[in-house]
Amino acid sequence: MGELESARIKQLPSDAFYIADFISEVEEALLLQKIGTAPLPRWTHLAHRRLQTWPSALTKTNTLIASPLPSWLVSPIVTPRFDALNIFQDAPHGAPNHVLVNEYCPGQGIMPHEDGAAYYPLVATVSLGAPIVLDLYDKPTADTKDGLDRKPKYRILQERRSLLVTTDRIYTDFLHGIAETDRDEQLSADSICNWGLLREPERSRSWEAQ
Secondary structure: OOHHHHHHHOOOOOOOEOOOOOOHHHHHHHHHHHHHOOOOOHHHEEOOEEEEEEOOOOOOOOOOOOOOOOOOOOOOHHHHHHHHHOOOOOOOOOOOOOOOEEEEEOOEEEEEEEEOOOOOOOEEOOOOOOOOEEEEEEOOOOOOOOOOOOOOHHHHHHHHOOOOEEHHHHHEEEEEEEEEOOOOOOOOOOOOOOOHHOOHHHHOOOEEEE
16 A cells, blocks of 8 residues: 555554545535435444445354445545555455445444454545544453543544545554544644644644534
């Protein structure tokens, strides 16, 4: 992924990349329209969020049934942008084959977790509609307590229309989560590890989820 080198988040110990203006406002609006008009059965409602799974959910044996992604997800995101950056060039399937569309309303989030071995250790996240902060945590060990009040080790601010790529140790050695809050405060170069890559860092010092 040499094409992504200028987007590397250097404050992290392993491979993660951030591009602020990955898609245009017009492309974002089209994607939101497609997501919003998907049939209601496409939505899975969980305790603190809802999501769509494309082309299908994993089976009980963590197997993905082979099926193409919908065309509105392939273009403009996969082709040409992911292809041009060679993001999935080392993946066995050569391209993304499973997409989760997670919706987080103000006050919603997800507890620290890992995606696990069912997936290839690479995630490419395009953020739509509003910014959000992704928190990274050290995995608990026999010598550490797995307390829910522990603080994140790293924080990544994802602006709307941005791309975040995480792989290697960031995928395997850390838990990730999103705080259940209406407002993320004290955002600065000291607390956000991709601050220097943001489109509007000063505007991001304190934003309210909408």
